[in-house]
Amino acid sequence: MAQYIYKIVKDEKVTKGEFDAKSKKEVATFLQNQGYQVLSIEQKNLFNSPGSLNINIGGVPQKEKTIFLRQLAYMIQAGLPINQALETLSTQVKNAQFKKVITKIGKEVQEGTSLSEAFERQDKVFDKVIINLIKAGEESGNLAEILDRVSYDYEKKQEFSGKVKGALIYPGVILVVVIGVVALLMIVMIPSIKSLFENFSADGKSTGKQLPFLTQAMISLSDFLVVYWWLILVLMVVSFIGYKYYSKTPGGRVIVDKFKLKVPIFGNLTRLSQIAEFARGLAMLLRSGVPIVRSMNLIAESMENQLFADEVAAAARRLEKGVILSQSISKDSPFTPIVFQMLAIGEQTGQTDSTLSKLADYYEKEVSQVTNNLTKILEPIILLLMGGVILLIALAVYLPIYTLGG
Numbered sequence: 001m002a003q004y005i006y007k008i009v010k011d012e013k014v015t016k017g018e019f020d021a022k023s024k025k026e027v028a029t030f031l032q033n034q035g036y037q038v039l040s041i042e043q044k045n046l047f048n049s050p051g052s053l054n055i056n057i058g059g060v061p062q063k064e065k066t067i068f069l070r071q072l073a074y075m076i077q078a079g080l081p082i083n084q085a086l087e088t089l090s091t092q093v094k095n096a097q098f099k100k101v102i103t104k105i106g107k108e109v110q111e112g113t114s115l116s117e118a119f120e121r122q123d124k125v126f127d128k129v130i131i132n133l134i135k136a137g138e139e140s141g142n143l144a145e146i147l148d149r150v151s152y153d154y155e156k157k158q159e160f161s162g163k164v165k166g167a168l169i170y171p172g173v174i175l176v177v178v179i180g181v182v183a184l185l186m187i188v189m190i191p192s193i194k195s196l197f198e199n200f201s202a203d204g205k206s207t208g209k210q211l212p213f214l215t216q217a218m219i220s221l222s223d224f225l226v227v228y229w230w231l232i233l234v235l236m237v238v239s240f241i242g243y244k245y246y247s248k249t250p251g252g253r254v255i256v257d258k259f260k261l262k263v264p265i266f267g268n269l270t271r272l273s274q275i276a277e278f279a280r281g282l283a284m285l286l287r288s289g290v291p292i293v294r295s296m297n298l299i300a301e302s303m304e305n306q307l308f309a310d311e312v313a314a315a316a317r318r319l320e321k322g323v324i325l326s327q328s329i330s331k332d333s334p335f336t337p338i339v340f341q342m343l344a345i346g347e348q349t350g351q352t353d354s355t356l357s358k359l360a361d362y363y364e365k366e367v368s369q370v371t372n373n374l375t376k377i378l379e380p381i382i383l384l385l386m387g388g389v390i391l392l393i394a395l396a397v398y399l400p401i402y403t404l405g406g
Contacts (some may be wrong), residue, residue, distance in 0.1 A: 073147035190222035276363035283356035
């Protein structure tokens with residue numbers, strides 16, 4: 001049995017409680033049978049128990065925003081006024097920065113500002129896609145339904161983004177570990193070996209003989225690292241800052257993003273991820289009633305890769321001139337041929353939004369498969385890399401024994 005913390009709507013008020021059960025499903029079933037509107041259920045642990053330490057390191061996590069949107073949708077569906085729902089949520093949000101944002105939005109709504117306008121004033125936290133979806137919900141009278149749909153789509157996007165980042169973080173962490181181990185060996189181990197062979201030569205047992213090339217190269221590299229390690233750190237920091245600055249310039253971002261698409265394995269992962277993001281976002285906007293040209297411009301602003309962003313923006317301009325969606329995207333763009341085919345099918349059937357959702361599901365599955373295969377591919381490569389480093393160091397250590405001792 002585990003202990004769960006739940007939030008429900010009871011008598012038009014949000015109530016928090018605890019329940020012992022075997023699973024979240026059991027808690028949800030019990031609460032729903034009692035006639036309560038369930039907002040959230042979390043297993044109790046050190047971080048969500050009362051009085052637990054809550055550390056905020058800047059920014060608002062996507063997960064926090066997703067949970068907030070879903071709870072706001074549930075509260076509106078349950079009949080709570082928007083300003084009361086916002087006031088309640090502001091007292092329950094864990095992130096300090098986000099708490100301030102929701103409190104400010106609640107005050108503005110209380111003063112008569114529309115929800116979309118209040119969100120728009122917090123554009124550093126909420127992107128333009130969410131803001132326009134809320135605006136569409138207000139205009140259509142389906143705000144709760146759209147918020148619920150947005151939170152669902154964002155949950156899928158968050159899960160998908162987590163898989164992609166996890167696949168990219170894994171090789172990065174391993175590479176850092178390998179570099180750290182090599183640096184440690186070079187700075188600590190090799191200098192002791194160098195003094196050992198100097199003493200060995202001083203005894204006269206290796207007169208006329210030189211250290212093997214591999215050992216000499218290893219010792220020279222070690223000497224350089226011991227003396228100039230600070231210079232290497234400075235160069236790394238300067239290079240990183242220079243890269244970040246260059247990648248933010250218009251020309252630099254295009255070159256960097258073009259290179260990202262050409263990197264073996266990872267380039268394909270980036271391409272698939274961007275197509276999935278495009279399809280999911282456009283489907284969400286179209287389903288909510290946002291005009292097609294406006295939707296395309298919003299998606300262009302939200303795309304991470306500049307090549308995709310430029311192509312979607314160009315497609316929006318073509319749509320304004322009367323070109324249909326399936327023909328608005330250039331055949332020479334980074335998009336794959338299946339995108340054009342699915343868009344054409346969506347136009348023929350009159351179900352472009354559902355077709356785009358299916359396209360997003362397809363590419364998200366493709367990304368999941370690539371990330372799973374990526375781990376399998378990288379494991380033997382990493383083992384070979386580590387083995388190669390160890391072999392070189394072992395040869396550098398043992399070769400002089402046979403050479404000088406012979």
